Amino acid sequence: MKQALHKLNQLGFTQVPNEVLDDERLKWADKGLFAYLWRQSDEWQFYESEIIKHAADGRDAFRTAKNHLIKFGYLVIEQTRDKNGRMSLGKWYLNPYPGRKIIKSLEKAQDKGISTVDGFSVDGKTADGLSADGKPTANNTNSNNTNSKKRLLSELASSSDVPPKKTKKKRQYDPDSKPYRCAVKLQDEIIKNKPDFKRPDLQKWADTFRLMNERDGRVWKTIGKVIIYATQDDFWRSNILSADKLRKQFDRLEMQMGEGKQGKRAIVGETLPDWAKDEGEKEPEKIDPEKLKKLHAEADRLLAELEETDPDKGAKST
Structure with a gap:
């Protein structure tokens, strides 16, 4: 089954965040898989079998590393369905900051009153403008993809980067007052x-x-x-x-x-x-x-x- 990669990253070059490399819960194979996915272009579509061919570890090692990334929050996979409810394109959201909430397309679509199946409209179009088979629709534009990614990035930042409310400091009185x-x-x-x-x-x-x-x-x-x-x-x-x-x-x-x-x-x-x-x-x-x-x-x-x-x-x- 074809997959589509979405990086929650606005950098203009490949840079692996220190949070990933410093996480002692991850194995070296896990960090290597993250780095490989992170260097790919956004909206990159692929098959898992293609990734497996690019390393000597084999299928089992790849799946183990993938499951570790999912377990610790670095990878979120959203499985989409077509208008008939059949499995379609899988979306991989690569997140360098685990633990921060990601609002998926289901919630965004429902906010706009769009009928969805697992977050995708019943006509087979995804929130990113892709059809159920993973191909761009005729009226797809870069702005659709950009807006979708911006929503995800906005939610990612707002979940944990919002500074706490400033507490009013108590007035201190001088002993001579x-x-x-x-x-x-x-x-x-x-x-x-x-x-x-x-x-x-x-x-x-x-x-x-x-x-x-x-x-x-x-x-x-x-x-x-x-x-x-x-x-x-x-x-x-x-x-x-x-x-x-x-x-x-x-x-x-x-x-x-x-x-x-x-x-x-x-x-x-x-x-x-x-x-x-x-x-x-x-x-x-x-x-x-x-x-x-x-x-x-x-x-x-x-x-x-x-x-x-x-x-x-x-x-x-x-």
């Missing part, structure tokens, strides 16, 4: 209350503080004061154990601390009636005015500490 210093301050204050506190990822906490400033519009001075209040208040110090929790409760903390957008204001003495409270809910205790003054003073010291080591000192703070 305000977000990182706030993260350290929150950690230190929590440890004062809970010495066995598990050390957090300070870079992650720093990113949360950055979001508080950039996305939520919190000024650093207020952030510093809320850190102090949340870690010293009898109720909140056991509830605020992360930067995320601080961010989530920021508005409530700020209001209870007595500092809103309009500045300091007195804490409202109203409380919910008992029937309106959830069962088991503990109402936060209101902070003593004297203690509040101390908290503000410590927050001011924190702000001063941040500003003293601020690399952006001198620029307008936001």
Whole structure:
């Protein structure tokens, strides 16, 4: 039976890829057969008996080498059928990069709505423009063969050469940056209350503080004061154990601390009636005015500490 060779190669000269020669799974006879086929012109039509005559190894050695190339992915054979379903031209696809997927003519033809038998149209024409007996059709052009090979090459490249999606690099915060210093301050204050506190990822906490400033519009001075209040208040110090929790409760903390957008204001003495409270809910205790003054003073010291080591000192703070 006549065979047709298709090389997945766009080089203008014969060159055996190193991947083939370096593959220790292949025997020397396997590599020799690959090299012999690789040097032939694309669309070369042949009989296996012709190849066997060009080496002294004989038929069995040839078939063994051919099966090895198939086993390890260097050779894919597509057996075609004519319109009556009889075996016709066999297509050999020589692939120097085993393991990469090849889309055969069957899938391409079906995409175009062409009725096929094993990937070939029912009128006996192949996807490459060859008739079922392996001879070019009357209207066959080089472009048909070129387009078919380009499709195969395109699929070959796309299956494993597509670079992986770039993963977004995590932002790294300098220890002297305000977000990182706030993260350290929150950690230190929590440890004062809970010495066995598990050390957090300070870079992650720093990113949360950055979001508080950039996305939520919190000024650093207020952030510093809320850190102090949340870690010293009898109720909140056991509830605020992360930067995320601080961010989530920021508005409530700020209001209870007595500092809103309009500045300091007195804490409202109203409380919910008992029937309106959830069962088991503990109402936060209101902070003593004297203690509040101390908290503000410590927050001011924190702000001063941040500003003293601020690399952006001198620029307008936001």
